[in-house]
Amino acid sequence: MARDRIGPSRRHLLQGFACLGAGAALPLCCGHRPALAAAGGTFTLSEIADGIHVFSGANETMNAHNQGAICNLGIVIGREAVAVIDSGGSIVEANAFLAAIRGITDRPIRYLVNTHMHPDHIFGNAAFRDAGAAIVGHRNLPPALAARAQFYLRSYRDQIGVQLMEGVEIIPPTLLVDDRLELDLGGRAVELRAWRPAHTDNDLTLFDPMTKTLFAGDLVFLEHLPTLDGSLLGWLGQMDELATIEAARVVPGHGTAPASWPQALEPQRHYFETLAGDLRKAIKDGTPLSEAVVGAAQSARGQWRLFDEYNERNATAAYAELEWE
Amino acid sequence: MKTVWHDRRHLAATGMKAAAAFLVAASLGGMATPAHSQAANARSEKIWNGLKTDVFEDRAIRTDSGLVRIEAPKRAQDAAIVPVDIFIDPARFPGGVKALTLIVDVNPSPVAATFQFGENSGVTHLSTRLRVDDYSYLRAIAETADGELHMAETFVKASGGCSAPAVKNQSEAEKTMGQMKLRQFAGEGSASARNPELQLMIRHPNNSGLQKDPITQYFIPPHFIHKVSVSQGDRQIFSMEGGISISEDPNFRFDYVPDGKGEIRVEAIDTDGKVFSDQWPLEAAGL
Numbered sequence: 245m246a247r248d249r250i251g252p253s254r255r256h257l258l259q260g261f262a263c264l265g266a267g268a269a270l271p272l273c274c275g276h277r278p279a280l281a282a283a284g285g286t287f288t289l290s291e292i293a294d295g296i297h298v299f300s301g302a303n304e305t306m307n308a309h310n311q312g313a314i315c316n317l318g319i320v321i322g323r324e325a326v327a328v329i330d331s332g333g334s335i336v337e338a339n340a341f342l343a344a345i346r347g348i349t350d351r352p353i354r355y356l357v358n359t360h361m362h363p364d365h366i367f368g369n370a371a372f373r374d375a376g377a378a379i380v381g382h383r384n385l386p387p388a389l390a391a392r393a394q395f396y397l398r399s400y401r402d403q404i405g406v407q408l409m410e411g412v413e414i415i416p417p418t419l420l421v422d423d424r425l426e427l428d429l430g431g432r433a434v435e436l437r438a439w440r441p442a443h444t445d446n447d448l449t450l451f452d453p454m455t456k457t458l459f460a461g462d463l464v465f466l467e468h469l470p471t472l473d474g475s476l477l478g479w480l481g482q483m484d485e486l487a488t489i490e491a492a493r494v495v496p497g498h499g500t501a502p503a504s505w506p507q508a509l510e511p512q513r514h515y516f517e518t519l520a521g522d523l524r525k526a527i528k529d530g531t532p533l534s535e536a537v538v539g540a541a542q543s544a545r546g547q548w549r550l551f552d553e554y555n556e557r558n559a560t561a562a563y564a565e566l567e568w569e
Numbered sequence: 570m571k572t573v574w575h576d577r578r579h580l581a582a583t584g585m586k587a588a589a590a591f592l593v594a595a596s597l598g599g600m601a602t603p604a605h606s607q608a609a610n611a612r613s614e615k616i617w618n619g620l621k622t623d624v625f626e627d628r629a630i631r632t633d634s635g636l637v638r639i640e641a642p643k644r645a646q647d648a649a650i651v652p653v654d655i656f657i658d659p660a661r662f663p664g665g666v667k668a669l670t671l672i673v674d675v676n677p678s679p680v681a682a683t684f685q686f687g688e689n690s691g692v693t694h695l696s697t698r699l700r701v702d703d704y705s706y707l708r709a710i711a712e713t714a715d716g717e718l719h720m721a722e723t724f725v726k727a728s729g730g731c732s733a734p735a736v737k738n739q740s741e742a743e744k745t746m747g748q749m750k751l752r753q754f755a756g757e758g759s760a761s762a763r764n765p766e767l768q769l770m771i772r773h774p775n776n777s778g779l780q781k782d783p784i785t786q787y788f789i790p791p792h793f794i795h796k797v798s799v800s801q802g803d804r805q806i807f808s809m810e811g812g813i814s815i816s817e818d819p820n821f822r823f824d825y826v827p828d829g830k831g832e833i834r835v836e837a838i839d840t841d842g843k844v845f846s847d848q849w850p851l852e853a854a855g856l
Contacts, residue, residue, distance in 0.1 A: 305730055362731040384739065387789065391735040395648075395702065402605065403729060441738045473731065475738055530754050532696060532822060534642065534652040557646035557732055564650050564698070564818065567770065568750065 287313075287340035289348065292502045293455035293493070295321040295432070297348060299341065300501055303468040303549045306333050306364055308405045313337045315364040316501045318459055319345055320452050322429020325354035328377065329450055329459045329495075331368030334404065335411035338368025342375060353377045355427050357436065358417055359461025359497065360444045361388045362473070363396050369415040380427070381417030382438045382446035389416050421448055439463065442479035443472070443497075451489060458491035458505060466499025469548040470512045472558040476565055480516050483509050515544050519555075523563050533563045609704030610724060613674040617706065620679055624670065628718055630710060636661040636719040637669075637711040645701045645728040649735060650816050654696040655709045655721075664714035669695070673814050675705040677777065681814035687805035691764055691826030698816040700734035700777075703727050734777075736817050742774035747845040751833060753852045756824075764824035767806075769799060771820075771837050771845065777813040794819050796838040801851065802831020827851060 289297040301315040312333020320327045326349060332338045345353065356372040358381040359365055366389070369379060393414040401409050419425075421438045432454055439447040443462040450459040462471070463479070463486060472479070487506035494508045495501040519541040526536035537559035545551045621630065638656040645651045657666050665688075671681040681699055686692050699707065708722045736742050754766040771794060778791030797809040797819070806825050819837075836846040 364731070387739060388735075391739075391789070392733040395733045395735070396731070398703070399727060399729075399733075402727075441741060445738045445740070471731070473737060475741070478738075530752070532652070532654075533650075533698070534640075534654065534696070537646065553729070556642075557728065560647040560650050560652075561737065564816075564820070568745075568748075568772070568818070 287344050289344045293457050296455055296457050298495055298501050305553055306404050308408055311336050312367060312404055315497050316495055317341055318495055320434055321349050322432035324430025325352050327355040327357060327427055327429055327434055328353055329357050330359055330365040331356055331372050333364040333367045334408045335371055338371035342371055355380050357450055360447050361385055363400055367412045370411055370413045373415055378419050379417040380419040382448045383420045383422050384446040386416040388446045389414050440478050441475040442482055444474040456492035458489055458494045460494050460496055462497035464494055464496035464508055465512050466496050466503055466508055467549050468498035469550045469554045471554050472561045476562040483513055518544050519562055523566050527567050536563055613706045616674045630718045630720045632720050634719045637709050637721045639709040639721045639723050641707050641723050641725050644726045648728040648732045649700055651699045651701045653699055653707055657693050659693055662713050666711045667714050668712040670710045672708040673699055673701055673705050675703045676814045678812045678814055682809050682811035685808045690806045692823050695823040697821050700814050700816055701725050702734055736774045745772040748772040749847045751849045764826055766824045768822040769835060772818055775815055775817045792840055794837050794839050798836045800834045801827060802829050804828055
């Protein structure tokens with residue numbers, strides 16, 4: 245299709261309507277599916293490089309208003325097929341995403357790549373499974389999901405509401421990445437790489453050599469405070485390795501996309517070094533966890549969105565890790 | 570162009586009043602409103618009312634004596650690591666406390682741990698870390714030497730977002746299992762007459778175990794530390810029987826009254842029957 249070849253100089257904006265994606269070909273205000281009616285806004289994919297389109301999530305926690313659409317999502321279009329990077333935080337969002345993709349290309353969605361286990365990235369998996377995509381993930385993703393499935397399904401019912409949880413299933417990947425894997429999309433091979441524990445113990449990145457675009461998943465955060473659910477030392481320790489990827493731009497899991505590479509690593513590096521420094525001092529001084537986490541990294545507070553939502557949690561996990569040093 | 574989700578709300582508000590009203594209601598329902606909290610309180614209490622007979626039969630449990638106090642963050646930050654502090658006021662019962670039971674009402678295994686204290690161990694403060702699955706009361710029930718039960722409780726709201734009470738780094742947890750670390754802290758100043766403290770750390774996934782998932786075929790059998798004994802010299806400070814509500818890498822910090830110069834000895838046993846033991850000389854600063 246000709247419109248696949250529109251270059252990055254002319255930003256290609258497409259809008260899909262969530263209610264259409266959900267198959268609800270009814271007036272928006274039909275009343276019996278108010279959550280879908282509320283989703284009658286736009287889901288916009290922007291072409292950031294040749295054949296690469298990105299949705300920018302809101303820097304918020306998942307809630308009923310944002311319909312779980314808080315992380316960045318993307319697609320890479322090859323001559324024969326499409327790879328999708330993450331499925332979104334609800335079926336409503338995933339269906340809007342699918343509709344937007346179908347507005348750009350009718351090539352089959354061959355792969356859904358899950359960058360890691362968190363609900364904002366995987367709650368839409370069922371929609372892509374049903375669209376025929378093979379789900380791809382880090383070798384640690386299936387057990388990590390199995391350990392959290394029930395908790396996620398219950399706690400997010402409370403957080404985003406029963407309506408928005410409709411249709412959400414925890415679906416593990418069937419194609420696993422041990423270390424590296426190439427996915428052929430027809431004339432375009434993208435490179436997947438499994439990382440050691442960092443943001444989680446199942447982080448996966450996708451690199452498109454053709455445009456030098458890196459989909460970093462939540463190994464890179466901008467503006468939105470990074471959240472730690474894996475290993476602080478592992479994350480800090482792999483940033484130099486990440487930086488050697490010869491990308492021209494990065495799509496972070498959260499925050500402005502695209503961003504320049506590897507400069508995009510610097511804000512989070514600074515935050516984690518500050519956090520680690522404060523906690524190491526507290527541990528050395530014998531300050532207990534419950535006291536230490538309150539003050540840690542407060543000097544970085546002004547530099548991030550959602551700092552108060554996540555900093556103490558990061559500090560809690562980091563303290564428990566660092567006291568074994 | 571960026572998607573602005575506020576536009577969506579604006580649309581709803583101007584064009585679809587019914588939908589907008591629902592949206593507001595739905596969003597409030599999805600957050601931690603006071604009503605939600607109250608329902609969670611009631612649920613936790615209900616579980617406790619059934620549970621207390623199972624654990625303590627029909628014995629009376631006092632809640633007004635001030636003998637025991639429990640502190641935890643109002644909101645669990647990381648559901649897998651919720652710090653909890655239990656204080657025992659020795660002035661309230663000179664005979665001492667012989668046992669302490671720690672309960673998380675809503676967890677799959679609510680009795681997190683039971684501690685038995687050695688005679689004259691002098692423990693007045695004990696902190697550990699718990700998994701908390703949902704909005705719940707945490708309870709500390711102390712048993713005095715003459716068999717009275719005294720309870721304190723505190724309510725913890727579940728952590729929001731993607732924090733789950735699960736092991737963060739499964740393969741690493743298996744590799745380092747059984748390592749132990751002991752830190753000794755001197756008592757603070759003679760004026761405050763605070764006892765010295767010990768912090769015992771044990772590397773262990775303390776896994777809750779998983780049912781076999783029909784899709785993934787993953788099965789993780791329950792595997793956790795179920796017994797810990799801490800002594801100084803020939804004298805036991807405490808023994809603990811615990812379960813999966815204790816966080817991975819079980820961690821206990823407590824004060825005690827040293828007796829002589831005997832070393833600190835620790836033995837831990839997990840559900841696979843693995844025994845982990847270690848010993849450390851009493852540090853001068855710890856005296």
